[in-house]
Amino acid sequence: MPASKYHRENLRATLLELAEATVRSSGVESLSLRQLARDAGVSHAAPARHFRDRQALLDALAFDGFERLNAMMSDAAGSEGSFETRFRALATAYVDFAVENAALLGLMYIAKHAEGASDALIAAGRRSMDLAVSLVAAAQAAGQVIPGDSGRIALVVFASVHGVASLATDELLDGMSVEDATAATVELLLRAITVTPR
Template structure:
């Protein structure tokens, strides 16, 4: 069976797209390299050129997810001049990614915590936390956030925002919209870390 030029050149991206679609639709258990090869229209052996086994595929899928999440949060942080607006934008970016990619996000964190997770994955997974720490550090320097350990503050912020994402994906917001829940959480966090203001 000859592999079309499209697949030869872009097979890795095609397999990742198909794998993510499968995870979102049917869960990780439904994922198989053999089935992905069939879906991509290539030989059963073709995926091995990029992923030695399912574990390597999951690692790559998680890495791709964290790279996309990091880009979304970094882009959100760069959209405004004030900390309050930037903070809400970053929190909203995280929650939106979680809601739109619930199954993928679960896989991302599960694979990250595996003992044999790649160094690239573990390092990339820290990107969103680094972005949050940088945002806080800059705001502290500008007098918009009270002094304190920025890593500790970032951890509390992440726990709170991730909690809203978990409630949203579990349909546990009790009628409140995702946007309102995110805004309410950000408002409380902003008061707690000392800005003295909330996003209007």
């Protein structure tokens, strides 16, 4: 993006946008601050005003990704309707994000678990799981979900839904669409965790 197309105060956002595009098209390994500076049409030193090094850029990219994922999942969990409706919406939001942003999601989880990860990044990385736990716990309180550790139940749910996304991005669904695979997984999960027989 030529320098004339953005204001200098928006350089950070521009660099993140270009970095995400690079991760999506070429992978994390090909990401460099020097190349981003060239792509943005700025001096090689300009990115240092916002990111002290490549790792700081990756951490910022991961944090931004978590913020977007969490916003999507929060909207889904807070939507109108029954527990089952919100549960489906939450699962679908995660799978949609994970499939659309597979390379970014991988970076997000690596950055979250890296030694020296910031408290803000770790908290952002936990937020989506916290949303799932809260949804399950509220349904338990309403007598809609089986008793038990809400965190463990949410973890199993999360692992199952993440598995669908991983299979989809690796093209291992054996011809089943990601929408059908998600719906089937959600239906089985609901049969397992809801109190009322389905």
